[in-house]
Amino acid sequence: MPNNYLDPQLATLLGSLRERVRRYVIWDSVLAILAVLLIAFWLGLAMDYVPVMLGGTEMPLLARTLLLLVVAGLVIAIVAKMLLGRLNRPLPDDSLALLVERHHPELGGRLVTAVQLNEPGRSGDSHSPELLKRVHKEAASAVDQVDPNRVFRWEPLVRKGMVVAPLALLLLGFAIFNPSAFERATGRLTLLSNDPWPRRADIEMVGVELPVVTASEEETLEPTLLEFTDKTMRLPRGSNATLRIRAEAEESEVPMLCTVYYRTESGTRGQSNMRRVGRVVDGFQSFVLEGPPLAGLSESFTFSILGLDDRLDDYQVEAVVPPAITEMNVNVRYPDYLRVDGAGDVDLSSQYKSGLRINEGSNVTLVASSSVPLGDADVMLKNDRGEQRATNLQYSDDRRELRLNLDDFDAATTVRIVPRDEGGISAQAAYRYFMGVVLDEPPELELRSKGIGTAVTSIARLPMTAVVTDDYGIKELRLSVAPSATTDAEKDATDNGATKTADRILNFDRDGKAKEVLDLRDLVADGELDEIVPGGAINVFAQASDRYDLATPHVTRSEVFRLQVVTPEQLLALLERRELGMRSRLEQTIDETRSLRDTLDQLRRRGFESEEVPADEREKTRQEQVRRLRVQQSGLQASKTSEELTGIAASLDDLLQEMVNNRVDSVDRRERIGTGVRDPLKKIVAEPLARLINQIAEIEDLVGSPADAASKTADAVQTSEEVLLQLTAVLEKMLDLESYNEILDIVRGLIDDQDELIDETKEERKKRVLDMFKP
Structure with a gap:
């Protein structure tokens, strides 16, 4: 504070310095x-901004906030x-005087002495007042020589000014020449704005194209474009998506190349170049990425x-495990035609299996x-009628x-x-289940006749045997006999139901035999058939049906046996012709047996040893x-002879059965054919x-032993002679029968002539x- 007791010049000096x-x-x-x-x-x-120039991004808000806080703290x-x-520190006169004395040693302490000795309340000092006045006077006279500027150190201000001045000039020039950039920089650094810096290029995210996986094999859908939500997107693992961006091409520069930098969840880093697509459309140039890391997506990743x-x-991109069908169960309720006698449900419930x-x-x-x-499911059904989408889908309460x-x-x-799933993520391949169908086949039916030929009498018995099989059982087996229509009138009568048909429902065993x-x-006597007269024909057939009831019933008709109706005499004549054919077969068999006997006899006579000694072992x-x-x-x-004789015996047996079934047999005829021919042949x-x-089989085994083979051959020749004798006897019996039949033919001819x-x-x-009544 100024000292009122000091010289005014000294007080002024100290006040100015303060x-x-x-x-x-x-x-x-x-x-x-x-x-x-x-x-x-x-x-x-x-x-x-520099990172922006180098292709980076601006400082995030957090970094700018920290910078602002640091600056505010420093200020x-x-x-x-x-x-x-x-400023709050006191500046006493003696301190200021001492500061001046330090930089002006020529004052010789006069200024400090004058200031200190003139302080109020000071006591105890020993000095002469005259001397004090003199000091004041000398100090005041030296004030003009004092330079206050020598008291201050100007280097700190100069250094600070050298920092502030160019920076301030740059700031002023920045604000003058690019006010919008200055305003953006100021706003961003003061957190008043978050607008990004303008770029030469202007790229923007379009989204990700994901192929639509459909259950149809014939339908191909366009990929769906997915957009990022808060820069995040969920994609199914295993998908092959396409990343799309676009660059503004009218007011900004179009990049020659756009690069994707990515880092996977496991820490793998990589980069991929995006491909330009086509030309500029609507002011934008499109870029796509079809390769890694989106190709065969296996894990989550972040990217820039x-x-x-720009x-x-x-x-x-978050890789999400797509929904999977963990189990497929098949529940089957069989149709009614597979249910027997009102049995309970015959249901099948099992896991799906191939086949x-x-x-x-x-x-x-x-x-x-x-x-x-x-969330939902796409289900397609494909069969021989084509492909159709299933609509009758039902979901459980938990949607699992x-x-x-x-x-x-x-x-x-x-x-x-x-x-x-509920987020729209789909499986990347359709789950395929194939179910074959077991079609119900019509019954298989075979009808056989025993003891009946192609011609029968009007009073014949027709023994029939049927064998029927079906996948799931027979409902009905029917045997029918009906007149055979040969003229158009008869066919019309048959179609109109005017002709009677006799039917029999057959009972069959577990093997389907009846x-x-x-x-x-x-049948004629009971009125089931119209009278059967010789010269006509009848049809015998069987029909079988199963329990199939879904569409047209399955009815199988057997082979139709068309039997010609003849008189007993005509039937016997036919049988006699067959006997003649059998006699011819027997004669041929006898000739073959005789040739067999001659071959064996020749082997016996020549022996099994050669007259000439073989030249070597090979010969x-x-x-x-x-x-x-x-x-x-x-x-x-x-x-062969054995089989032929067995066949002749079987044919004779059939002939006898036909006689019995046609009711034209007699005891004499059965004895002549059965006892005289058939039984001897057997x-x-x-x-x-x-x-x-x-x-003969033993001879073959003894070929290597000539003596034994010759002995056995002699026995075989004797046996063949025995066979020939017996066959000749049978043949003579058949010749007797032929003579007897010829006599019968003569008698029949006489009877026919008599009737005529x-x-x-x-x-x-x-x-x-009539002539007697003529005029």
Whole structure:
């Protein structure tokens, strides 16, 4: 504070110095604050904009906030410490005088002495007043020589000014020449704005094209475009998506190349270049990425896209496990035609297995279990009628089960299912289930006749045997006999139901076999058939039906046996002709047996040893093989003879049965054919011929032993003679029968001539009676 006791010049000097010190403190603090603010501005601008120039991004809001807080802290510290702290410090006169004395040693302490000795309240000092006046006077006279500027250190202000001045000039020029950039920088650094810096390029995210996985094999849908939500997108694992961006092409520069920088969840880093697509359309150039990391997506990743100086940052793709069908159960309810005698439900419930086949007409329910709750599912059904989308889908309360009903299953069907979760994520491939169909086949029916030929009498018995089989059982087996229509009138009568048909429902065993004898005489007598007259024909056939009731009933008709109706005499004549054919077969068999006997006799006579000694072992082996071959041929001939005789005996047996079934048999005829021919033939086959076959087999085994083979051949020749004798006896019996039949033919001819003569006589008599009435 100014000293009223000091010389005015000295007081003025000290007051001026005090003011200068305060101004110095103020300027020093202001320059420090400006330096901090300018350095922070340019440093923040560099940190915010330089990365943009290099293809990076601006400082995030958090970094700018931290920078602003640091600057504010520094400014507050400067104000508190450098400005207020120093301004609040006292500046006494003696301190100021001492400061002046330090920089002006020529004062010789006069200023300090004058200031201190003139302080009020000071006591105890020993000095002369005259001396004090003199000191005052000398100090006041030296005031003019004092330079207050020498008291201050100007280097700190100069250094601060050298920092502040160029930075301030740059700031001023920045504000003048690019006010919009200055305003954007100021706003961003002061957190008043978050607008990004303008770029040369302007790229923007379009989204991700994801192929639509459909259950249809014929339908191809366009990929769907998915957009990012808060820079995040969920995609199914295993998908092959396409990333799309676009660059503004009218007011901005189009990048030649856009690059995707990515980092996977496991830490793998990589980059991929995006491909330009086509030309500029509607002012935008499109870019796509079809390769990694979106190709065959396996894990989540984050990515950024750089195009010139523009950048799209912090985008994230989350790889989501797509929904999967963990289990497929098949519930089958069989149709009614597969249910026997009102039995309970014959249902099938099992897990789906490859090769599953389901009976035609069944009601099928597919129950698919999902790994996650389902939003919906795309289900396609494909069979021989084409492809159609299933609409009758049912979901459980927790949306983890999907039910599909296939009523009246009648064709092999492929079911393709694409499940989607509640977020729209779908499986990347359709789940395929194939179910074959077991079609109900018509019954298989075979009708046979025994003891009946192609011609029958009007009173014949028709023994029939039917064998019927079906997949799931027979409902009805019917045997029918009806007159055969030969003229158009008869066909019309048959179609109109005017002709009677006799039917019999047959009972069959577990193997599907049934037997029935149709007696024509009884059928006519009972009125089931119209009278059967010789010269016509009848048809015998069987029909079988199963329990199939879904569409046209399955009815199978057997082979139709068309039987010609003849008189007993005509039938016997036919049978006699067959006997003649059998006699011819027997004569041929006897000739073959005689040739067999001659071959064996030749082997016996020549022996099994060669007259000439073979030249070597090879020739001996060849001769032995020739003999063995001849013996084998003899054995084959014997077997053929046995089979032929067995066939003749069977034919004779059929002939006898036909006689019985047609009611034209007699005891004499049965004895002549059965006892005289058939039975002897069976006996020949069973005894001497069988023995001959065995003997020939033994000869073949003894070819290597000539003596034993010759002995056994002699026995075989004797047996063949025995066979020939017995066959000749049978042949003579058949010749006797032929003579007997010839006599019968003569008798039949006489009877026919007699009947014809009687008819002619009746006609002549009738004519004569009519002539008597003529005028």
